[in-house]
Amino acid sequence: MEWYFLAIIIILGLLAVTDLTVGVANDAVNFLGPAVGSKAASFRLIIIIASAGVIIGSLFSGGMMEVARKGIFNPEQFVFSEIIIIFLAVMIADVLLLDFFNTFGLPTSTTVSIVFDLLGAAVAVSIIKIIKTHHSVSELGNYINTEKALAIISGILISVVVAFVVGLVVQYIVRLIYTFNYQKNIKYTSGIFGGVALTAILLFIMLKGLNDTSFIAKSAKTWISDNNILIVIASFVILSILLQLFHWLFKLNVFKLVVLAGTFGLALSFAGNDLVNFIGAPMAGYKSYQLWQASGENPDTYNMIGLKGDVQTDIYFLLIAGLIMVVTIFLSRKARTVVQTTVQLSRQGEGDERWGSSIMARTIVQSSVTMQKGLGAFLPKAVFTFMGKRFEKPNYNNVNNEEDSQASFDLIRASVNLVVASILIASATSLKLPLSTTYVTFMVAMGTSLADGAWGRESAVYRITGVLTVISGWFFTALIAFFAAAIVAFILYFGGIFGVIAMVILSVVLLYRTKIMHKKIENENTEKEVEAYLPQTSKELSELTNEQSMLIISKIPEIYSETIDALEDENRKLLKKLSKDVTNMNKQTKKFKTRAINTFKNLSKELFVSGTHSIQIYDYLREAEYCLNYITNPAFTHVNNVHNPIPSEQFDELKLIKKQVKELFAFVIEQINNKTIEISVIQQRINNIVMFIDSHRKVQLKNIKDSEINTRTTILYLGIMHETKNMLLHLENFVKVYNDFLNQLPK
DSSP: OOOHOOOOOOOHHHHHHHHHHHHHHHHHHHHHHHHHHHHOHHHHHHHHHHHHHHHHHHHHHHGGGHIIIIBOOOOSSSBHHHHHHHHHHHHHHHHHHHHHHHHHHOOHHHHHHHHHHHHHHHHHHHHHHHHHHOOGGGGGGHBBOHHEEEEHHHHHHHHHHHHHHHHHHHHHHHHHHHHHGGGGGGGGTTHHHHHHHHHHHHHHHIISSSTTOOOSSSHHHHHHTTTTTHHHHHHHHHHHHHHHHHHHOOOOOOOHHHHOOOOOOOHHHHHHHOOOOOOOHHHHHHHHHHHHHTTTTOOOOOOOGGGGGGGOHHHHHHHHHHHHHHHHHOOHHHHHHHHHHHHHOOOOOOOOOSSSSOOHHHHHHHHHHHHHHHHHHOOOOHHHHHHHHOOOOTTTTTTOOOOHHOSOOHHHHHHHHHHHHHHHHHHHHHTTTOOHHHHHHHHHHHHHHHHHHHHHHTTTHHHHHHHHHHHHHHHHHHHHHHHHHHOOOOHHHHHHHHHHHHHHHHHHHHHHHHHHHHHHHHHHEEEEEEOOOOOHHHHHHHHHHHHHHHHHHHHHHHHHHHHHHHHTTTTHHHHHHHHHHHHHHHHHHHHHHHHHHHHHOOGGGGGHHHHHHHHHHHHHHHHHHHHHHHHHHHHHHHHHTOOOOHHHHHHHHHHHHHHHHHHHHHHHHHHHHHTTHHHHHHHHHHHHHHHHHHHHHHHHHHHHHOOOOHHHHHHHHHHHHHHHHHHHEEEHHHHHHHHHHHHHHHO
């Protein structure tokens, strides 16, 4: 059986590498979010600074490895063949769970994930042992360290609320002092702000990043612990003086320095404390294998009490793990997706919202508006006026500083995010309170966003829905991790080698599927980035309008033609797909129009008239899409309900109209691309088709009066004719407006 367990160790090693990649992809938001959102530096420089923190932090993580070995369950209660199954089940469940969250860009806690994976797998194997030995379920407490799990759950609840409230209050006070035009108010206070911030980050690194590490001597840890207050005071005074002098003499941007230093500190802490989440179980499995091999005993009887001993992790393993995480940070597309979730939810400016509306979010916003009105009745107007002036926001869609225009929020908020998160995490560490770095950093970011008014009435419902989705995902993390690991453990225990093979194959398939799924999501996001481009010149406006309108105008005849063919063939699946395509196309055009309005706000006076025409262009395109929608949906409903098909004579008429419509749209597209639109020619072609439609509609109505004709097919036929006519009339209006748009563009 030695080859069997050796194979499991190899699988654990591969899963460790995979877990490092999916784990750091999710946790990267903790230390990348503020710097990326505020554009504190180029993305490459931010990654380099974070990577340095990760490499150094990974060397300090050895002391945390005991969590996987003896923190959640009691290893002396298990034999080698059982404990190796626990570790394998943990890794399979953890990799799949984190990869799922990464695919949809949802930040979660890798600590909670690994703890409940360990708990679920250990409980499953413990129950099997209890049943096989005919013991009572009440003895489960002998196998499991339940206090650890309960402490983590309580830590989740407390940290979520505290982080949000503290972030909100601190950001409100800081913004009240500095305002959004903080550059004017930092001449004499930047040193103090930087001193407080960097001291907090330094304290955080000492307490969280270097605590419980095997790399630092105990004497050094003791000295740091005994002299905390002295270190804090000295750091604050020295840093404040130096930063103020550097700001005066060299125009040092203190806020950028704070953000980049905070990024390094959080990255160091992440690697130092969370590395166990990814390689703790494989390392414990490898240690178990070494102990069993050295003993020469039967794997079904060898007790794993050896895991209770002190943990000494090879520094080379830690360094390799750190390098893998660095490569992942540089290359992982999913890491950027997760980061963008937090950045988008805390974005100061307007834009497309990823999340929809929900009942709970609407209730929260409605209650907040009512409360705000109530406060307005009690507080003096002078107070409201003063606060209003302090919180006046710049137009994030049109600012002079190019860097600020690209940022989702400013450096003040990014600094507060990092400093508050650092202080909260460091305080919890010193008090021995369990919490999740992910939960704290995310909720602080949401609290500061609310304080800054980033959740205005135009976006609050959607942003709060997103926050509630992320938070609910956190609690589901614990449940899913527990039950997934338990189920996998059952399969591995009773399936033996076949169970191992089956779970490995299933894992590979699921990872491949989520990769494809994420690629689709990424492509959609890329399209949104293109849509978000705001033109500034007549050429840019012309190119963007042409690109977007041609994208829509080319789809309309294609969907129309396929609908007629699918209706004749009674192809239910294709008609259902075409109905969805029309709905998606309509949403896309709506976004184009929204972007056109945002563009209109920032256009120069010479582009004013062309800007109004560009908005009208999207209006007429949407009207044409509505007509198309009233063709595809009834056609699908007709076929889906298995009604009688339209008679062949009428289909001959529809196919003739279809041919004329396709030729007309092709002609219009050619004219627009050549920028030589012949309005009279297009009008004549549209009139010819409309006259053809009207004549055949009259014939059909006469047939209804003279003979028995199926009512449903007639209604469908007449509906298609009517909506086709309307669609062509909207096309005519579109062509006229587009021609005006081209003529009004400045040369």
